[in-house]
Amino acid sequence: MQTYRLEGSGGAECLVMRDEAQPKPKPHEIVVRIRATSLNRRDTMILNGTYPLPPRQGVVPLSDGAGEIVAIGDAVTRFAVGDRVTGSYFARWIDGRINAGLIDQLGCTLDGMLTEYAVLDEQWAVRLPDHLDWQEAATLTCAGLTAWNAVTGARIPTPGQWVLVIGSGGVALFALQFAKLLGCRVVAVTSRGEKADRLRALGADLVISTSDMPQWGATVRDQTGGIDLVVETGGPATFAQSLISSTLYGHIVLLTLQDAKGGSIQMPTALYQRSLATISRLFVGSRTNLEAMLRAISQHRLRPVIDKVFAFTEASDAYHYFQQGDVFGKVIVDGA
Ligand SMILES: NC(=O)c1ccc[n+]([C@@H]2O[C@H](COP(=O)([O-])OP(=O)(O)OC[C@H]3O[C@@H](n4cnc5c(N)ncnc54)[C@H](OP(=O)(O)O)[C@@H]3O)[C@@H](O)[C@H]2O)c1
DSSP: OEEEEEOSSSSGGGEEEEEOOOOOOOTTEEEEEEEEEEOOHHHHHHHHTOOSSOOOTTOOOOSEEEEEEEEEOTTOOSOOTTOEEEEOSBTTOOSSOOOGGGOOBBTTTBOOSSBSEEEEEGGGEEEOOTTOOHHHHTTIIIIIHHHHHHHHSSSOOOTTOEEEEESSSHHHHHHHHHHHHTTOEEEEEESOGGGHHHHHHTTOSEEEETTTOSSOHHHHHHHHSSEEEEEEOSGGGTHHHHHHHEEEEEEEEEOOSBOTTSOBOOOOHHHHHTOOOEEEOOOSOOHHHHHHHHHHHHHHTOOOOEEEEEOGGGHHHHHHHHHTOOOSSEEEEEOO
16 A cells, blocks of 8 residues: 655655555554545644654654545444544544643654555544545544634634634634534634635625734724634734734634744733733644534534645645645645
8 A cells, every 4th residue: 555654854855655565453443545634734844843742753644534444453343344434633532631641643643644544543533424525524633623622612602703713724714614603703814815705705704804904903803892702823923913803801712822934922911911801722622522523514514625635646745735825725635
């Protein structure tokens, strides 16, 4: 079978394709024929050697992938051959709070999905909604679950409340879709005004182009009466404006503290002194969170937004394309 591995210490040349024997499952394992995978920001950080959790040398990259089970071990009880599955990001985190013993991640410390056949412990996988095709189903593990937990994890916004999303990456577009499922109103902030129509088509009630209005926080607050929940994916470039846009008791889920150039968020103390907003953090989510999200996706027949699809042999082009930053939704690498 064909598989990619990360060999060496950072940069595009670390992504190498290997020809390997087809795996056989141990008693509690499943073998999944991967039909599609997708990229997340962390995958480019892992490739470039800047991710906080050091990857295992030679690991199969990518947390996100979808496929059908082609073999199961003797002791497997959760699945049967033919089931359509995806993986859980923190594979060992089943429920409750995360702790240091649960930090193993698919595509980082554990072999991931950029391969023809993935081997997973049966506890690391979940069944997929029937209405999604393989490419759509390959987008859920990281960006989808992060957005789901940002919107439903702590204080769930109620119908009519305002949610703010930033950019057009996977997390922002899933957050927009989940907020609309809850009946919320959504402000979408983009650095590229030409994406406004597509953001409106997904349900955004108000679109702000940061190139036209770099200091957008006060305008958003004035037009909405204050944002109830910010899904903060912009980091240093947007955090102060997110705080300004928030209602007095707003909630900001801070998903990134740094930008791609290593710049860090500075706390705008004078602004925060006038605010009672809660700033919270999260790390993707558990398998139980993933299962809850998949139930909602099934119920509402929600379809993830796909930007571009690359062939398996073009995986390094997919990384390169994703890294340049001008995307609208998820970047897919098809199965081998
Ligand atoms: N804490 C967690 O558990 C967690 C989990 C997942 C992701 N994250 C973080 O959340 C953030 C969003 O992740 P993501 O995978 O959805 O999206 P992403 O690929 O980082 O975001 C892409 C979007 O960001 C905007 N952008 C503007 N300038 C950019 C640039 N120079 N490079 C890249 N993007 C640029 C673009 O939107 P516009 O063109 O519309 O401006 C682009 O479509 C990342 O910082 C990621 O590390 C955190």
